[in-house]
Amino acid sequence: MSPPGQIVLLNGASSAGKTSLAGQLLTVLDGPRFRRPYFHLSVDAFGAMRAARPTTQLSPAEVTDVLTRTRAGFHRAVAGMARAGNDVVADHVLSEPWRLRDCLEVMAGLDVVLVGVHCSAEELARRERVRGDRRIGQAAAQVERVHAHGVYDVECDTTTTTPYDCAVRIRDFLLARPPGPTAFDRLRAAAAGRPYGR
Numbered sequence: 620m621s622p623p624g625q626i627v628l629l630n631g632a633s634s635a636g637k638t639s640l641a642g643q644l645l646t647v648l649d650g651p652r653f654r655r656p657y658f659h660l661s662v663d664a665f666g667a668m669r670a671a672r673p674t675t676q677l678s679p680a681e682v683t684d685v686l687t688r689t690r691a692g693f694h695r696a697v698a699g700m701a702r703a704g705n706d707v708v709a710d711h712v713l714s715e716p717w718r719l720r721d722c723l724e725v726m727a728g729l730d731v732v733l734v735g736v737h738c739s740a741e742e743l744a745r746r747e748r749v750r751g752d753r754r755i756g757q758a759a760a761q762v763e764r765v766h767a768h769g770v771y772d773v774e775c776d777t778t779t780t781t782p783y784d785c786a787v788r789i790r791d792f793l794l795a796r797p798p799g800p801t802a803f804d805r806l807r808a809a810a811a812g813r814p815y816g817r
């Protein structure tokens with residue numbers, strides 16, 4: 620079996636530009652320093668795999684259970700791909716604390732690079748209006764919860780930066796990663812009540 624792959628985990632509100640950035644990353648993470656092709660695993664794509672049964676047939680609690688299982692399965696699929704030796708760009712919305720806790724647990728022992736994908740509230744609302752398939756204001760309402768844990772390895776702001784330039788910023792970070800604990804290391808230590816450096 621190959622050595623485990625790397626997980627580049629993009630976290631940001633809806634419309635922050637995660638999908639666009641992931642597409643660029645798959646192109647930019649190339650060349651002699653990136654010997655294996657990255658895969659893009661998207662939480663939205665996992666949702667789209669579900670049978671399109673009308674949710675009216677399910678109680679609100681059942682809908683919540685389906686969505687929770689979908690996301691828990693996504694976390695395990697991302698970890699499984701990496702454990703099989705694949706490098707992965709995963710995009711997610713860490714808007715509920717359990718999602719991050721679950722990723723910290725199921726991705727234990729793997730190299731995870733946590734990327735904060737930011738965007739201004741005004742630009743999020745503009746994108747929602749253009750897309751037409753998102754409720755206006757939904758993304759801005761998520762922002763605080765999505766970034767509540769406050770720790771990243773690298774961050775980008777898509778408000779005025781193109782997906783390509785954000786991808787180059789992340790590539791440059793990966794090529795010159797500082798030594799020391801990763802964001803996931805620090806979040807795990809904080810969860811265990813022993814913050815790094817104390």
Ligand SMILES: Nc1ncnc2c1ncn2[C@@H]1O[C@H](COP(=O)(O)OP(=O)(O)OP(=O)(O)O)[C@@H](O)[C@H]1O
Pocket residue numbers: 631632633634635636637638639640663712746749750777778779780781782
């Ligand atoms: N850096 C950027 N600059 C300008 N527009 C962008 C940028 N990134 C994404 N967009 C636009 O914003 C919209 C949402 O982008 P995208 O689907 O990549 O976001 P997302 O974070 O994956 O959203 P969701 O979580 O809702 O699927 C698209 O119309 C896209 O073209």
